[in-house]
Amino acid sequence: MRGFPALIGRSIFRSSSHDLRSTHPTATVAAAPPLLRRIGSRRGLIIQTLSGPVRIERLSDSDSGIIELKLDRPEAKNAIGKEMLRGLQNAIETIGNDSSANVVVVSSSVPKVFCAGADLKERKLMSASEVQQFVNSLRSTFSSLEALSVPTVAVIEGAALGGGLEMALSCDLRVCGLVNYCVPAGEAHHKALQIARDINQKGPLAIRMAKQAINKGLEVDMPSALDAEEECYDQLLETQDRLEGLAAFAEKRKPSYLGK
Template identity: 70%
Template sequence: MPPLRALIAPSLLRSSSAAAAPFLRRSGSRRGLIIQAISEPVRIERLPDSDSGIIELRLDRPEAKNAIGKEMLRGLQNAIERIGNDSSANVVVVSSLVPRIFCAGADLKERKLMNTSEVEQFVNSLRSTFSSLEALSVPTVAAIEGAALGGGLEMAISCDLRVCGEESTFSLPETGLAIIPGAGGTQRLPRIVGRSAAKELILTGRRINGKEALSMGLVNYCVPAGEAYNKALHIARDINQKGPLAIRMAKQAINKGMEVVMSSALAVEEECYKQLLDTEDRLEGLAAFAEKRKPRYLGI
């Protein structure tokens, strides 16, 4: 069998060197949870045992309602880079450790102290960071409770899937500040909810609740308040049980295929499928089906 490097697209190959850095154990509500503080407001948690492969990216800046300032931006950049370099990652859950808030958007108190050049640089960096989140080869699931405003909503729509509590609120209020959503909001939102609905939300800055977000397709699920994390974890567990190489290829095929015409998109699908044909995981899937047992995928 050819080596894995010959089978997987270069964009999906990840060095495990960053993942080898030590993780710190934390006693808490989940037994055996392994946590790495990337920076004070951003944490990575790797779940253990049967949940191995699920990585949590958690926001923790309660004094500012998880508003994104320079320190949090650096934390997000480092966390996304670390996840991208972790070959053991299969799926990421993005959530908040702050009750009743996902992310309030940009830190406007900090923004007020920036000059024009600094603002431009910060927004460009934030746009690039959310693009890196979107470009992760593994699926990402946002678990949203409370407010996801401005840059917070732009972060959420950079994820592949979104789950919210029914008391959550969503808004892109930037036009009320005489600016526009500048971290990808004007481009990603229309691709998710459609052009007309996106224009209405952006031009008016109107807030919507979880049920309305579900009705327009902004979120995949709206669950009772306080249950968004559990639902997101349930989805992550479903994904985590599937062939990890197939999950990466499926995401790549969808994302790249959506950018081109159908004939070219089918060629993208063909290439992604081809890269899975000689993998041990594919043979394991067939064997497990024939033997009526749960497959044991190794990502090779």
């Protein structure tokens, strides 16, 4: 567990992220030009499983296990309305039920924007009770994103306003220069995939237990955190993946994890 550096950045930022959610709901990062996809064949094929304002794309070949959740509402700069909220809810539920998922990359297909926050044009047509219900549903959706059992990486190349920033803060890692990594304009998606690939090479059971240990450990004192870590490690002791990892290390080869 302690050797899982890709998730440690969350523990450093976690305490301040909650403060940002409550006191600074609006933030903007420097807009970047559209990403030039230079990773070519190394990325493998993409299989699209959901369409609409929120898409799910499963990467294949060597990137199997990486899922991209893409925001795609260009006419409204990815502003979150009722349809997009339903899309987020469905996508998160689909990913949560997907045992093949190892890591999720949350990104925008719209140049120069991550998410413009709530759709204010649509909100004007809502009653006060409808607005409250929508806000509660949105917060619940972000909580579901945060509660996913696999690591999540947000790609923020452009504006992240209001609920868009909250969505980014609900992810474990953020790539934009804002929090976990600082990269040149146009490089955020590439860096996020590098991080996702690094995580994806680890055992899927260990990935889930690492995130669970970190989440529990952040909320309690050190002795209790170590107990939580030990509890998670105990769940891995009798797995085939642990034995495969040890064998691969001894034989100086790449492990082949089965999630068992």
